[in-house]
Amino acid sequence: MTDLNIKEAPFIYALELANLTQYITPPVSAKEFFHKLLAEKQKDEDDKQFVKDVVNQFIEKYPQIGKKESLGAICPLTMACNYRIDLEDNQAWIKKYFSENSINMELKVSCLDLSYQFYIENLLLNNLDIE
Numbered sequence: 001m002t003d004l005n006i007k008e009a010p011f012i013y014a015l016e017l018a019n020l021t022q023y024i025t026p027p028v029s030a031k032e033f034f035h036k037l038l039a040e041k042q043k044d045e046d047d048k049q050f051v052k053d054v055v056n057q058f059i060e061k062y063p064q065i066g067k068k069e070s071l072g073a074i075c076p077l078t079m080a081c082n083y084r085i086d087l088e089d090n091q092a093w094i095k096k097y098f099s100e101n102s103i104n105m106e107l108k109v110s111c112l113d114l115s116y117q118f119y120i121e122n123l124l125l126n127n128l129d130i131e
Helices: 009-020 030-041 051-061 076-087 092-101 111-127
Strands: 048-050 108-110
Touching: 009 030, 009 051, 009 111, 030 111, 048 051, 048 111, 051 076, 051 111, 076 092, 076 111, 108 111
Parallel strands: none
Antiparallel strands: 048 108
């Protein structure tokens, strides 16, 4: 996982931990766990990334694991990944997503918050057994 860049790492770490916790007990503090993982990646990078850039980078590199049923606005990052996959365009999905959900993907958010949100979404989706 050392070859991940900062725009891929939040989602990949979240997916890995969510998938592992189906079989083992999760860490007491998932946020602290993500903080330690991401600290190494953020040495030379800004702590905050544009949500749209993280979604675009993740889907461009890992489209096969990005598509999941999202439960709508309950899982906003998963839903954003689905929009990105369905529209196959780095920019068009952002406008459609905003017009239908009023959630701005052009905001900068900390990688820790992105990782934790995507982790929670995937825990929910894994436990509901939705794919």
